[in-house]
Amino acid sequence: MDDLKTRGLVLLGCGKMGSAMLKGWLDGGLPPASVTVLDPHPSDWLKSTGVHLNADLPENPAIVLLAVKPQMMGDALPALQKLGNGSTVFLTVAAGITIATYEEILGAETPIVRAMPNTPAAVGRGITGIVGNAKASKVDVDLAESLLQAVGLVVRLETEAQIRPLMAISGCGPAYVFHLIEVMAAAGEKAGLPADMALQLAKATVAGAGHLAEVSDESPAQLRINVTSPGGVTAEALRVLMDEENGFPVLMERAVEAAIERDEELANG
Template sequence: MTLQRVNKGGLVLLGCGKMGSAMLQGWLAQGVKPTSVSILDPAPSDWVQALQSDGVGVNTELPEAPAVCIVAVKPQMMGDALPRLQAMGNGSTVFISVAAGTPIAAFEAVLGAQTPIIRAMPNTPAAVSKGITALIGNEQTSEDDLQMAENLLQAVGQTVRLENEGQMDAVTAVSGSGPAYVFHLIETLAAAGQAEGLSAELSLQLARATVAGAGALAEQSEDDPGQLRKNVTSPGGTTAAALEVLMDDRDGFPALLKRGVKAAADRSRELAK
C-alpha cells in the first residue's frame, strides 16, 4: 500500500545529504519508482545528480500535492526551507520531518494546523540500513499515514512509535546522539589497548570488531544486556577487574552516561525553543 500510494502521488525529498541519501537508496531498492521522486537540494551530490538519468527529479519545481514530503534539512536551514513548502500545507500531503530539534508546532505554524505532520528521529547507522527511528504524529495524522511513514523509514532500519512528543528529547539523547558515544568508546578502547602495548592498527581492529560483535549479539540474543555481561564475567577474572572500575557508582559508566544523556536531552530541549 505504501509503495502504491507513494508511486501514485509522488514523494518530495527536501534535503539529500547523508541521511536523505541513505533513505532514498533504501526507497529505490524497495520499489519506489525513480520518476515519482523529486529532490530539492541546493548542492546535490554527484550521486544525486546521476539519478537524473533514472528519471529522478533534482532541483525541480515542487509538485502540487505529493503523497509525502520528507524534510531532511539541517535544523539551522529550517527557517529558509519551510516557507518553500507552505503551498502544500493543509492538504493531503503528509510531511515527515527527520530534522533534529524542530517540534511539530513549528511545522504547523508554517504549514497550517490541518496538515498531517510526523516528526521522526533516525540515526546515522541508517547509512548501512542498521538505524532506528522513533516517530510521533500530530492530531491530523491517520493510522495509514503513520504506517506509510514506518514503511518508508524501515528502509533504513527499525522504527518505534512514541507516546508523546516530549519523549523525543530523550530519544535524541539516547539513539540520535548515541552512535557518537559508541564511536568514542571504540576510540578510547583502542587507545587503551595501545597503551598496553598493542600497535595502533591492531588495537583499533580489535576495538571495532569487539563493539560491532557485542552489539550484534545484544540485538540477537534472548538474554538481556545484564545477563550477557554476566556470561562474560568470571568471578575474580580479568573482566571482573575491569568492570569493578567501569561500573563504579561515582566515576564509572552508570554515572558518566547518565550525565551525558541528560546533557544531550537538555540541549535538545533548548534547541526546540
C-alpha cells in the same frame, strides 16, 4: 506504495541521510518518476537515478520528506506552504524543530510526522523514533514508518516529549560508542599494544558484541554475566567500570541528563 506511485513523493534535501533513504525506496520498487528531489547541490549519484531533480512540485504529493539541516529549514519551508493544510503528509527528520513550529508555517491542519533517526541510518543500520501530530492518521504514520524502514528499525513514540530522551540515547548514542572505541584503543596502546592493532581490536570487539546483543535472546545483563567468571579478570575490570560513584552507570546518567538539558537550552533560544 501505490499511493506514492500515483501521487508522488517529494524529498527536500538529499545529503547522506536523504540519499540513503532514496536508495532504499528505489531498491524497494518505487519508480524514479514518482520522486521529486529538491537539492541545490545534487550528487552525481542523484543525477543518475532518474528522479525529477529540482523540477516543479507535484500538485498533491502523498508525502514530503524534509531532510535538510535544521538551520536551513526556515528558508526551505515557505516554498512548500501551498501543500499544507491538505492530505499531503510532511515527514521531518530535522533535529530540534517541534511539530508546533511546522504547524505555524504549514498550517494547523497539516498532517505532520516528526522523526529522529541516528547516523547509522546512512548505512541502513539506524533506528528512528517517530510521532505524529493530531492531524496525522494511523495510515499517515504507517506510511512514514514504511519509508523510514528503508534505513533501519523504527519505534513509535507515545508523545513528542519522548523525542528528547530518545535523542539523548539513540541520536547521540553513536558518538558515545565511537568514544568507547577511542578509549579502549588508547588503553590498549598504553598497555603495550601497537596503536593500529589496539584500534582494530577495539573496533571489532564493539561491533561483534553489539551484533551479539542485537541477535541474542538473552539480555545484555545476562550476556555480561556469561563472559564474567567470578573472581576472574573480566570481573576485576567490571568492578572498576561498574563502580556506583565513578563508573559507567553514573557517567551515562550524567551524560544523558546533560544532552537533554542542552537540547532544552537550544530549543528555548
